[in-house]
Amino acid sequence: MAKTIKVGVIGAGMISSPHLEGYQKCPNVEVVAICDVLADRTKAAAEKYDIPKTFTSVGRMLAMKEIDAVSICTPNINHMQSTLKALAAGKHVLCEKPIAMNARQAQTMIDAARKAKKKLMIALMNRFYAGSQFLKKIIDAGKIGKPYYARSLSIRRRGVPSWGVFGQKKLQGGGPLIDIGVHMIDLTWYLMGCPKPVAVSGKTYETIGATPGHMGAFGPWDHKTYDVEDFATALVRFANGATMSIESAFCVNLDKDAYGCHIVGDKGGAGIDLQKNVVDVRTEMGGHIMDCTPKHIRENNAYHDEIAAFVDAVANNKPVPIPATEAIWTTKIIDAIYASSKANKEIRLK
Ligand SMILES: NC(=O)c1ccc[n+]([C@@H]2O[C@H](COP(=O)([O-])OP(=O)(O)OC[C@H]3O[C@@H](n4cnc5c(N)ncnc54)[C@H](O)[C@@H]3O)[C@@H](O)[C@H]2O)c1
Numbered sequence: 001m002a003k004t005i006k007v008g009v010i011g012a013g014m015i016s017s018p019h020l021e022g023y024q025k026c027p028n029v030e031v032v033a034i035c036d037v038l039a040d041r042t043k044a045a046a047e048k049y050d051i052p053k054t055f056t057s058v059g060r061m062l063a064m065k066e067i068d069a070v071s072i073c074t075p076n077i078n079h080m081q082s083t084l085k086a087l088a089a090g091k092h093v094l095c096e097k098p099i100a101m102n103a104r105q106a107q108t109m110i111d112a113a114r115k116a117k118k119k120l121m122i123a124l125m126n127r128f129y130a131g132s133q134f135l136k137k138i139i140d141a142g143k144i145g146k147p148y149y150a151r152s153l154s155i156r157r158r159g160v161p162s163w164g165v166f167g168q169k170k171l172q173g174g175g176p177l178i179d180i181g182v183h184m185i186d187l188t189w190y191l192m193g194c195p196k197p198v199a200v201s202g203k204t205y206e207t208i209g210a211t212p213g214h215m216g217a218f219g220p221w222d223h224k225t226y227d228v229e230d231f232a233t234a235l236v237r238f239a240n241g242a243t244m245s246i247e248s249a250f251c252v253n254l255d256k257d258a259y260g261c262h263i264v265g266d267k268g269g270a271g272i273d274l275q276k277n278v279v280d281v282r283t284e285m286g287g288h289i290m291d292c293t294p295k296h297i298r299e300n301n302a303y304h305d306e307i308a309a310f311v312d313a314v315a316n317n318k319p320v321p322i323p324a325t326e327a328i329w330t331t332k333i334i335d336a337i338y339a340s341s342k343a344n345k346e347i348r349l350k
Contacts, residue, residue, distance in 0.1 A: 002315065003028070003315070004028055004029065005026075005028055005030070005068050005069060005311055005314055005315055006029075006030050006066045006067050006068050006069075007023055007030070007032065007068070007069050007070065008031070008033040008034065008035065008061050008062070008064065008070045008091070009034045009045075009051075009070065009071045009073060010035050010036075010071065010072050010073060010074055010082050010086070011036055011072065011073030011074035011075075011078075011096075012035075012036035012038070012041035012042050012044070012045040012073070013073065014163065014164065015096055016034070016071070017045075018301075018304070018307075019071045019073055019094075019303070020034075020045065020048075020051075021049075021303070021304065022301075022303055022304040022307025023071075023311070024049065025304055025307075025308070026307065026308055028311065028315055029311055031051050032051070032052055032053060032064065032066060032067060033051065033052070033053040033054070033055060033061050034049075034053075034054055034055070034061075035054070035055040035056065035057065035060075035061040037056055038056075039054070039056050042054035042055065042056070058085055058086075059085065062085055062086055062089040062091065063089070067089075067091055068092060069091055069092040069094065069119075069310070069311075069314050070082075070086045070091050070092075070094070071094045071095075071123075072086070072093060072095040072096055073096050074096075075164065075165050075171050075172065076098060076100065076101050076171065076172045076173050076178065077101060077165075077170070077172070077173070079096065079098075079099065079100050079101070079105070080100045080101070080105040080106075080109055082095075083095050083112070083113075083120065084108070084112050087109075087113055087115075087118050087120070088116065091118065092119040092120075092310075092314050093118065093119070093120045093121070094121045094122075094123060094306075094310045095109075095120065095121070095122055095324075096123045097122055097123050097182050097183060097186075097327070098122075098173070098178050098182040098330070098331055098334070099122045099324055099327040099330075100173075100331065101172075101173035102173060102335050103331045103332045106324065106327070106328040106331050107328065110325055110328060113324060119310075119314060120323065120324040121313065121320035121324070122322050122323075122324055123306055124183060124186040124322050124327060124330070125302040125303055125305075125306040126183045126184065126186065126187040126274065126302065127186070127187060127190055127321070127322060128302035128303075128305040128306045128309070129274060129277070129300065129302045130297055130298040130299070130300045131272050131274070131277055131278070131297045132187055132190075132191070132272060132274075132302075134279055134294065134297065135191055135263070135271075135272055135279060136190065136191055138281065139191055139193070139263060139265070139270060140193070143267070143268060143270075143281065144263065144264070144267055144268035144269055144270050144281070144282075144283075145265035145266035145267030145268065146265055146266055147191070147192045147242060147265045148242045148243070148264060148265065148266065149244070150188045150192050150242070150243075150244045150245075150261060150262060150263045150264065151244070151245050151246075151247075151261060151262045152184045152185050152187075152188040152246045152247075152261050153184065153247050153248075153259065153260055153261065154176065154180040154181050154184040154247070154249075154258070154259055155252060155256075155257055155258040155259070156176070156217065156250055156257050157217075157249075157251065157252060157253070157254060157256070157257055158208075158214065158215055158216050158217050158251050159216070159217050159218060159249075159250055159251065159257070160209055160216055160218065160221040160226070160250045160251055161179075161218055161221065161250075162216060162219040162221045163218075166179055166228075166250075167209060167221060167222065167225060167226035167227070167228055167250075168225050168226075168227065169227050169228050174228055174229065174334065174338060175204075175228025175230065175232075176229065176230070176231070176232065176248045177229065177232045177246075177248045177334050177337060177338075178334055179250075180248060181232065181246065181334065182330050182331070182334060184248070184259065184260070184261055185244070185246060185248075185333060185334070187261055187272075188244055188263070189244065189330065189333075191261065191270075192238075192242060192244070194329070195238035195239060195240045195242050196239040196240075197236050197237070197239075197333055198237055198238060198349055199236070199347065199348050199349060200235070200236050200333055200336035200337055200340055200346065201234060201340050201345075201346040201347075202232060202233065202234030202235070202246070202336070202337030202340040202341050203232070203233055203234070203340070203341045204231065204337065204338065204341040205229060205230055205231045205252075206228075206229055207230055207231075208230045208252075209221070209230045209250060209251055210223050210226045214251065228250075230249060230250055230251045231247075231248070231249040231251070231252040232246065232248045232249070233245075233246065233247050233248075234246040234333075234337045234340070246333075246337070257275065258273075258275070259273070259275045260272050260274050260275070267283070268281060268282050268283040268284075269281070269282040269283075270282065277299065278293065278297075279293065279294055279297055280292065280293050281293075309321045332349055333349075336349055
């Protein structure tokens with residue numbers, strides 16, 4: 001009989017719920033423990049998801065020998081610390097996005113996973129949407145030719161999260177770029193075939209988030225602690241000559257919100273709108289300019305599929321589908337956007 005994978009979850013806030021639901025859907029998984037610095041949160045999660053043990057100390061939870069793997073669902077500032085502790089305790093790790101506050105921390109995590117010979121996957125779940133997987137298949141099959149340009153859009157006109165610490169640079173590492181931009185930059189880059197980034201020119205703007213009196217689609221946010229960018233724009237150059245433009249915002253006075261990407265090749269183009277779950281492929285057919293849209297795209301829960309993929313990799317000793325060694329590239333791009341904005345010049349990437 002297949003071994004049961006025993007899991008512990010670190011952080012019992014908003015994103016822990018899809019992790020816990022995802023694990024509950026896996027027949028070969030038992031969530032045996034949950035840890036949060038706030039005891040009322042672990043208690044609530046333990047009751048809701050029937051988890052036998054609760055902790056307020058990560059170290060104590062990791063001392064449980066039977067735990068094979070952990071999900072790290074804490075704010076960005078804690079990703080590296082909890083990952084290093086979990087790897088040192090011999091656990092496989094699924095860490096929430098972004099991999100870390102910056103690429104230096106990400107590299108430390110990668111080195112630790114290599115040393116511990118454990119799996120380290122990053123939860124960039126946009127790759128798991130059925131529409132994303134459909135686009136990946138057709139782009140890899142050459143249907144749009146060689147991708148040479150892409151647009152990555154994660155734009156909220158007034159969408160500063162009103163919960164958590166998303167507006168605090170010291171706890172998050174940055175604003176929309178590192179929170180929602182990271183998801184969309186990763187998906188765009190993945191669909192382009194993961195080309196090597198070589199240079200980044202970017203600019204960030206702070207005009208709305210830190211001033212009182214603005215409306216928020218997610219309710220009022222704390223403008224007093226808000227010290228991250230409102231909006232970022234950038235151009236990334238890749239070694240193969242391709243480029244990616246990026247727009248990412250928690251608040252910007254643009255016409256509409258956007259959460260998707262477009263990939264352009266020499267034979268056609270393709271895009272995905274993750275707000276509407278709509279995929280489109282642009283081509284020419286019978287001497288005409290054509291837009292093709294699938295009649296039906298499966299509605300899937302990308303979080304649950306991500307968890308199932310992590311469990312499959314652990315249970316069957318397979319490579320994880322989103323290794324930290326890939327996820328670090330998105331963080332290198334984001335670091336370079338901040339550096340470029342500060343220095344007012346293009347940054348070369350190693
Ligand atoms: N994949 C996605 O779509 C998605 C969506 C939301 C958040 N996230 C990511 O998940 C992470 C958490 O976000 P959230 O929205 O759940 O935040 P949250 O504030 O709701 O929850 C974070 C929890 O971590 C706990 N915590 C903080 N430090 C801790 C520590 N040292 N040990 C144990 N627990 C600790 C907090 O008490 C809190 O309960 C962030 O990195 C965020 O980027 C991902």
